[in-house]
Amino acid sequence: MRYVLAIIAMLPAIHSSLAYADGYPVEIKHEYGSAVIDQKPERIVSLSFIGHDFLLALDEVPVALRYWYGTDPYGVWPWAQDALGDATPIVMQGEIDVERIAALDPDLIVGQWSGMSARDYALLSQIAPTIGPAQGAEDYGMAWQDMLRVLGQATGKANKANQIVNRIETRFADLRDAHLPWQGAGAVMVWAGQVGTFTNRDIRGQFLEELGFVVPDAINEMGSANNFYVLMPPEDISPIDTDLLIWIDAGGSVPKLHDMPLRPLMRAYQEGREIYADPLLSAALSHSSPLSLDYALDRLVPLIEAAIDGDPTTIVPSSEEAGIVRPLNGG
Amino acid sequence: MWTDTTSPLQTAKMDNRFGALAVTLCALALSALFTLIFGLRETSLSDLWSSFTAFDATSHTHVVIQEIRLPRLVGATLAGAALGIAGALMQGMTRNPLADPGLLGINAGASIGVVICIMVLGITDPAGFIWVALAGAVVAAILVFFLGGGSQGSPARLILAGAAVSALFLALSRGLLLISQQTLDVYRFWVLGGFDGIQFDTIWVLLPFFASGTILAIIATLSLNALMLGDDVAKGLGVRIGLAQVTIGFSIVVLCGATVAMAGPIAFVGLIVPHLARWAAGADMRWMVGFSACFGACLLIAADLLGRLPLFGGNMQAGVMAALIGGPVLIWLVRQHGVRKL
Numbered sequence: 185m186r187y188v189l190a191i192i193a194m195l196p197a198i199h200s201s202l203a204y205a206d207g208y209p210v211e212i213k214h215e216y217g218s219a220v221i222d223q224k225p226e227r228i229v230s231l232s233f234i235g236h237d238f239l240l241a242l243d244e245v246p247v248a249l250r251y252w253y254g255t256d257p258y259g260v261w262p263w264a265q266d267a268l269g270d271a272t273p274i275v276m277q278g279e280i281d282v283e284r285i286a287a288l289d290p291d292l293i294v295g296q297w298s299g300m301s302a303r304d305y306a307l308l309s310q311i312a313p314t315i316g317p318a319q320g321a322e323d324y325g326m327a328w329q330d331m332l333r334v335l336g337q338a339t340g341k342a343n344k345a346n347q348i349v350n351r352i353e354t355r356f357a358d359l360r361d362a363h364l365p366w367q368g369a370g371a372v373m374v375w376a377g378q379v380g381t382f383t384n385r386d387i388r389g390q391f392l393e394e395l396g397f398v399v400p401d402a403i404n405e406m407g408s409a410n411n412f413y414v415l416m417p418p419e420d421i422s423p424i425d426t427d428l429l430i431w432i433d434a435g436g437s438v439p440k441l442h443d444m445p446l447r448p449l450m451r452a453y454q455e456g457r458e459i460y461a462d463p464l465l466s467a468a469l470s471h472s473s474p475l476s477l478d479y480a481l482d483r484l485v486p487l488i489e490a491a492i493d494g495d496p497t498t499i500v501p502s503s504e505e506a507g508i509v510r511p512l513n514g515g
Numbered sequence: 516m517w518t519d520t521t522s523p524l525q526t527a528k529m530d531n532r533f534g535a536l537a538v539t540l541c542a543l544a545l546s547a548l549f550t551l552i553f554g555l556r557e558t559s560l561s562d563l564w565s566s567f568t569a570f571d572a573t574s575h576t577h578v579v580i581q582e583i584r585l586p587r588l589v590g591a592t593l594a595g596a597a598l599g600i601a602g603a604l605m606q607g608m609t610r611n612p613l614a615d616p617g618l619l620g621i622n623a624g625a626s627i628g629v630v631i632c633i634m635v636l637g638i639t640d641p642a643g644f645i646w647v648a649l650a651g652a653v654v655a656a657i658l659v660f661f662l663g664g665g666s667q668g669s670p671a672r673l674i675l676a677g678a679a680v681s682a683l684f685l686a687l688s689r690g691l692l693l694i695s696q697q698t699l700d701v702y703r704f705w706v707l708g709g710f711d712g713i714q715f716d717t718i719w720v721l722l723p724f725f726a727s728g729t730i731l732a733i734i735a736t737l738s739l740n741a742l743m744l745g746d747d748v749a750k751g752l753g754v755r756i757g758l759a760q761v762t763i764g765f766s767i768v769v770l771c772g773a774t775v776a777m778a779g780p781i782a783f784v785g786l787i788v789p790h791l792a793r794w795a796a797g798a799d800m801r802w803m804v805g806f807s808a809c810f811g812a813c814l815l816i817a818a819d820l821l822g823r824l825p826l827f828g829g830n831m832q833a834g835v836m837a838a839l840i841g842g843p844v845l846i847w848l849v850r851q852h853g854v855r856k857l
Contacts, residue, residue: 418712419555419579436638443714445582449575 210337212315214296216305219313224340225292229285229312231276232297236260237473238332239294240267241348242341248274248288250298253434254467261467263479282307292338296331299323322410325385328472329353348474353394355478359485360396365492370426371397373461373469376437379444380415381424383407387472388432391480395488400426418444425450428492430459430484431508432466441508453510456496459487460506532802535795539809543592546816550588551580554823590713591815591833593725594778595788597770599811600732602785603792603803607739608763609670615786618677619764621771622780623684624655629705630688633698644705645720645776652772655680660764705779709832710819717777724773731766732804735759739800781834784811787841790848814841 210221228246230236236249236259245268251259259275260268276284280300285293285308293314300308300316300323308314315338317326329349336345360367373388374381382388384399385407392399402423406414416424421444429452431441438460441447452458461469461484468480490500496510503509552558556579566577601616608614617623628651629644638644659680663673692699738759741749746756774781788811789803795810796802818836 417555418583440712443712445578446575449573449578 208340210340212313212334212338213319214316214334215319215321216300216302216314216316217309219292219309219315219338221292221313221338223291225290225313225338227288227290228292228294228339229288229290231280231285231293231295231300231308232331234297234471234473235294235331235335236273237264237471237475238328238335239339240264241332241474242336242339242344243267244335244339244341245269245271246273246294247290248276248285251275251277261471261476262464263468263475264473267475280304280308282311286311294335294338296326296334297324322385322412324387324412325410327390328387328474328477332474352474352477355481356394359481363396363489366488367396369397369428369492370400371395371428371430372399372403372424372426373430373432374416374424375413375432375434376440376444377434378415379418379421379440380413383412383414386412388469391469391472391477392428397428418446421446421450425452426457427494428452428457428459428488430461430469432461432469433463434466435463438506438508441506448510454496455494456498456500456503456509457491457494458503458508459484459491459500460503460508462502462506465502532796536805536809539795539806539813543809543813543816546813546820547588547592550591550816550820551584553820554579554584586713586715586718587710587819588816589715589718590710590777591819592812593718593721594710594774594781595784595811595813595815596808597725597728597774597811598781598784598815599788599792599807599809600729600804601767601770601774602787602811603789603800603807604732604735604739604763604767605785606789607743607800607803608760609674610743611670611674612790613786614674615782616767616771617780617782617785618674618681619767619771620655620659620677620680620684621652621768622775622782623681623688624651624653624658625649625772625775626706626780627651627684627688627691628654630691630698630702633701634691634695645717648776649724649772652775653768655684656764656768656772709822709834710778711832713777721773721777724769728766728770728773729808731762731769733801735763735766736800736804739763743798743800779834781815781837783834783838783841784814787845788814790845794848 208221208223212219212221225244228239228244230239230246230249232238233250233252236246239246240260249259254261257275258268258271258273274288280295280298282304290312293308293312295305295308295314296317305314305316315334317323318330318334321330332345332349333342336342371392372381373392381403382399383404383406384390384393385404389399389404389412400423403414406423414423429450431437441460447453465480465483468476469484472480487500487502490498491503499509548563551563552560556576558576558580562576563580565571566574566580570581571577598616602614605614605616605619606612625648628647628649631651632638632644632647638647659673659677662680663676692702738749738754741752741754742756742759744752749756749759771785788807791810792803792806796806814837815833818840819833821840822831822833822836
C-alpha cells in the first residue's frame with residue numbers, strides 16, 4: 185500500500201517536468217481564457233490573496249500584492265519574511281482596483297486565488313497578461329501545486345517550481361507512510377468565529393486529504409461550487425464530530441468555543457481529539473503555500489499525533505494552552 | 516376616544532381590554548412553547564418537560580432546549596417587550612405616529628460604539644460588545660437630548676436632532692468600516708440583529724437595565740396620559756413636564772440600549788408594535804405600554820421562530836424577520852383603520 189501511495193505521489197511530478205519547459209513566449213490557459221507572456225515578467229502584480237507566498241517561493245518579488253489579513257505592513261506572514269527580505273511591495277487592500285493596477289504598469293497579473301470576475305478579467309487582461317484560476321477550478325479551489333507550477337512556467341522557473349512541489353509532496357508522502365492510522369480517518373478544520381467547516385474543495389480540506397485524512401461526505405455534500413465553507417447550525421454540530429477536529433482561529437475565537445452548548449457532548453471533545461490552531465498556525469494552514477506548508481506541518485504533526493489516539497490523557501498542548509480541553513477528572 | 520371618563524361605553528371597553536390581554540398572553544405562551552419545541556432537532560413535549568424537571572447534561576435534546584432555545588426565548592421576550600414599551604413611550608411623548616426609538620440616535624450610537632470597539636480594542640467576541648454598545652447608545656441619546664433643546668425642547672426638535680445625530684454616527688461607522696475589512700467581518704453579523712449564540716450570562720448582566728427601564732416606563736405612564744393632551748393642558752393638570760420627559764427619555768434609552776447591546780440594532784419593532792397595541796388598548800397609556808410589551812415580545816419570538824425555518828435558510832435574523840412579518844400587518848392595519856392619532 186505505501187509503495188503504491190509513493191508512486192502515485194510521484195506521478196504528477198514526472199508528468200509536469202515533461203510538460204513544462206522554460207522559454208518564452210509562454211501560453212497559460214485558464215478559466216477566463218489564456219495569457220500569453222512574451223518575455224520574463226519584471227513587474228508582477230499579485231491579486232491572489234496568497235499569491236505573494238507562491239511568487240516569493242520562486243524568488244520573484246511582486247511590485248504589488250493583495251492584503252488578506254494580519255498585522256504585517258507588507259501583508260506578509262513570518263514564514264515569508266526571509267524570502268521578502270528588504271523588498272517593500274505596494275500593499276493593495278479591499279476590492280480589485282483596476283485603475284490603480286493599470287497605474288502600476290505591470291507586465292504580469294496573477295489572480296489565481298483572487299475571486300476576480302470575468303468582468304475584472306476582461307479589464308485586467310487589457311493591461312497585462314492575466315492569470316486566472318485553472319480551467320474548471322473554483323475562485324478559491326485551485327490546488328497549491330497547480331498554482332505554483334503555473335507561476336513557475338510564467339516566470340521561467342518551471343524546474344524550480346517542480347522541485348519545490350516534489351519536495352513538499354515527498355514530505356506529505358513520508359508523513360502518510362509514517363502514520364498509517366491517519367489514512368482514511370475523518371478530519372475537519374472548523375472556524376469557530378461563525379461556526380462552519382471547510383469542504384474538500386478548499387485548500388484546508390485538501391491539506392487534510394494530503395495527509396491521508398478524509399473530509400466527511402456529509403460536509404462535502406453541503407458545499408457546492410464556489411461554496412467551500414459550510415455553516416454548522418448550533419442545534420446540530422454532529423458533522424464536525426470526526427476523528428480529528430482542528431479549530432481554526434483568526435483571532436478571538438476561544439470564547440466562542442466555550443459558548444457552544446453541544447461541544448462538550450462531542451466525542452472529539454471527550455476523547456481529546458480537538459486541536460486548537462492559534463492564529464499563526466491557522467494562517468499557515470489557510471495560506472497552504474509553499475512557504476507556509478512547512479511551518480504548518482512542523483507545528484501540526486505533533487499535535488495531530490497527540491489528538492488522534494482517542495486517549496484523553498494524551499493532552500494536545502495547543503488546546504491545553506487555549507484552555508479548551510476537557511478536565512481529566514470527569515467534566 | 517381620548518378622554519378617560521367612566522361611562523357604560525368605557526366599562527365595555529375595559530372588558531374588551533381584559534379579554535384582549537388574555538388572548539395576547541395566551542398567544543405569548545403558545546409562541547414560547549413553539550420556540551422551545553420546534554427547531555432543527557426534533558423534540559417532544561415530554562423532552563421539554565423532563566429538561567426542566569430532570570435536566571441531563573449528557574442529553575443532546577436537553578442541552579439544545581435549555582442552553583440554546585431557552586436563552587433565545589428569554590432574549591427575544593426581553594428585547595421585544597423593551598422595544599414595544601420604548602416605541603409606545605416615544606410615540607406618546609412626541610405625539611408622532613412615525614416615531615421610532617431608533618430616531619433618538621440609540622442604534623446609531625451603539626453601532627459606532629461597536630465599530631470603535633472592534634477597530635481600536637480588537638475585541639471580536641460579541642459578549643464584549645455589551646458595554647460599548649450601551650455606552651454608545653447613552654452618549655448618542657444625551658447628545659440628542661441637548662441638541663434637541665434639553666428639557667425645554669419640543670418633540671419635533673428632539674426628533675430632528677435625533678435624525679441628525681443618527682445620520683452623522685451611521686456615516687462615521689460606514690466610513691470606518693470601509694477602511695477596515697476585518698472590522699466589517701465582525702460587525703456585519705452584529706448589525707443584522709438577532710439572537711444567535713445568545714447566552715444567559717449576557718441576559719443576567721442586562722436584566723437590571725430591562726427591569727429599571729420598565730419600572731421607569733410604568734412611572735412615566737402616569738403623567739403621559741396628561742402630557743398627550745398637550746403641554747399646556749398637562750401643566751394645567753399639575754404635571755411637571757420637564758421631569759416627565761426626562762423620565763420617559765431615560766426609560767427609552769435604558770430599554771433600547773440594553774436591547775441593542777444584547778441583540779444588535781433591531782429596527783421596526785418599536786415603530787409597528789405601538790400601532791398594533793393602540794388597536795387593542797385605546798388611548799390610555801397604561802394599557803398601551805402593557806399591550807406594547809406583550810405584542811413586542813410575541814412579534815420577536817415569532818420572528819425568531821420563523822427565521823429558523825428551513826424556508827428562510829434556517830438562520831434568518833430575527834430583526835429582518837420581524838420587519839417581514841410586521842410590514843404587511845402594518846399596511847393592513849393602516850388600510851383598514853387609518854393611522855390612529857394619539
